[in-house]
Amino acid sequence: THSYTKYNSFDKVQSWIHSMASSNADLISKQTIGNSYEGRPMTLLKLGKKSSSVKPAIFMDCGIHAREWISPAFCQWFVKEALSTYGSDSQMTSLLNEMDVYVLPVLNVDGYDYTHKSNRMWRKTRSRNSGTSCIGADPNRNFDAGWCTVGASNNPCSDTYCGSRAESEIEAKNVADFIRRNKSVIKAYLTVHSYSQLLLFPYAYTFELAATHSELMKVAEGASAALRSLYGTRYTSGPAAATIYPAAGGSDDWAYDLGVKYSYTFELRDTGRYGFLLPESQIKPTCEETMLAVKYIAAYVQKNL
Ligand SMILES: Nc1ncc(C[C@H](C[SeH])C(=O)O)cc1Cl
Ligand SMILES: [Zn+2]
């Protein structure tokens, strides 16, 4: 059975998504934004008070990198918290009344399933590359943002293979298509990774500062402080190129250049002791502290609509 304090298999996440969507019909709905390379559905949850008018939205994806299991765990936690505190938590109630929050619990569904069944350390998609037995591309090098210019490889056997072209990976294309279709209402993009305890924002594909660098930094520092207030967990905030490494083709850079003003990449716990193998005992504290950061950003976005 599904547990919020365990790393759930793809099948358990999928059945959880369906049970969530059939529970609170006026607060949550689901839609499939496409299928993966191997034919698994990419199911998006839409949180927010049902409304006849279009509402501004926040888009959050988890599990773009298959081995970063704490990421999908957080998206599941977020949905639970949102539904269970709507009506009692004033900020969450206000947020879901005024905005919609799209949550993609697992973006890289094929890779996530593969880490459960075969190779725990898999990162990429599971697409077949022509001319080689090496499989997959890095979906976070596959977006059309300085595609394959820096910090990515054009070797299909590399873990940072940028793909045969931008959006060659159907999983990246499905997300990009959805965000393009809804770009007039999507005010913020959050993508959740692990590990390193970082709150990153554009750009990764260049050391140039983003046009709204100071605002992005201000919000990131506020969110990191909110996160640290719970258990003292320390995050570093900054533009990705200088804070982690220069790299092109990332979803956050792409969303920002599309016009999504608030675009962030979370790198959750830890700083390397367990790395991707974060023990299940740390799921709850990690998710609780990350809720504070995400709610901080959401509140800022809502105030600045
Ligand atoms: N735009 C970006 N933002 C953050 C990162 C770091 C993540 C950390 Se797992 C990655 O390497 O894909 C990488 C890029 Cl390309
Ligand atoms: Zn189903």
Ligand SMILES: [Zn+2]
């Ligand atoms: Zn990652």
Ligand SMILES: [Zn+2]
């Ligand atoms: Zn990472």
